[in-house]
Amino acid sequence: MRFGIMDESYHLEEGVLGENMVVFPAEHICRGCEISFTKEEIHLSMPLPTSRDDIFFFYDFINRICKKVHTQKFIRNHEILSLDKISCCIEWDIQASCTAIVQMEKNLAENQYESLYIFGAMYPIALGLCEMKKISGDVIKFGELMHSLQSMDIYYAKAKVYERQDKGYFGVYVLTEDIPTVLPYKPKLLMIEHSFEVQDWNIGFVVNNEVKGFISYSNFLDSIGECAKYDAEHFIVTMSSDKMNILIRQYKIDL
Numbered sequence: 001m002r003f004g005i006m007d008e009s010y011h012l013e014e015g016v017l018g019e020n021m022v023v024f025p026a027e028h029i030c031r032g033c034e035i036s037f038t039k040e041e042i043h044l045s046m047p048l049p050t051s052r053d054d055i056f057f058f059y060d061f062i063n064r065i066c067k068k069v070h071t072q073k074f075i076r077n078h079e080i081l082s083l084d085k086i087s088c089c090i091e092w093d094i095q096a097s098c099t100a101i102v103q104m105e106k107n108l109a110e111n112q113y114e115s116l117y118i119f120g121a122m123y124p125i126a127l128g129l130c131e132m133k134k135i136s137g138d139v140i141k142f143g144e145l146m147h148s149l150q151s152m153d154i155y156y157a158k159a160k161v162y163e164r165q166d167k168g169y170f171g172v173y174v175l176t177e178d179i180p181t182v183l184p185y186k187p188k189l190l191m192i193e194h195s196f197e198v199q200d201w202n203i204g205f206v207v208n209n210e211v212k213g214f215i216s217y218s219n220f221l222d223s224i225g226e227c228a229k230y231d232a233e234h235f236i237v238t239m240s241s242d243k244m245n246i247l248i249r250q251y252k253i254d255l
Helices: 052-068 083-109 129-135 139-150 217-224 241-251
Strands: 002-006 012-014 021-024 033-037 042-045 073-076 079-082 116-119 124-127 160-163 169-176 181-184 198-207 210-216 234-237
Touching: 021 052, 033 052, 042 052, 052 073, 052 083, 052 139, 073 083, 079 083, 083 116, 083 129, 083 139, 124 129, 124 139, 129 139, 169 181, 198 217, 198 241, 210 217, 210 241, 217 241
Parallel strands: 169 198
Antiparallel strands: 002 012, 002 021, 021 033, 033 042, 073 079, 116 124, 160 169, 181 234, 198 210
16 A cells, blocks of 8 residues: 655655545555544545546455454445445446546547546546547556556656746746656646636756756747657656756746
């Protein structure tokens, strides 16, 4: 098992304890489940759609907890169930996940959305019609795709927003030399309640653990050429310090 808490960017802070923790099987990274505690209750929740591995993990977790606290019953969606109903629960959730995945593909095919975000155990993943066609309504394929993306040896960059003295806001990503990094084609904030608008986006370059300079995100995109695709809204880029220094000399801005 791996665990942690989600930060404000929906990135996992692994190994950190908190009021609401995400737990998931170490060998199958999909969406995991959330666990929280009160003095008298243990609460577990699992987002759907999810993978077959996550569903089995979730109910095995419930089974182990019930045995540890010497009970044969648990509450699922306000209904008291015995542990011998777990196999039925697994089938219900697998079917619900399949139905949701099929509906996601339909919505994308009908151009209701360009992509849909799935908040994974590690990072938010953007799935487009291309990805959904590969999944083809199968929870096993869904889990395989989510695991393949979240188990990569990469850094998933976070957007940071700052306020200027004139009360305007600007966003910043950071790219470190020689580190494969996931960045968006179109920078934005995800599901954060705010009353401000980010006026411009920029990227900072880190060399030898020091920020060497910033350029506009648009100039950065124009300069990197073709990069490996990560998901429907992100790509993977690795940049040398030499390339960073060239871009800084050419496009450097003051923030």
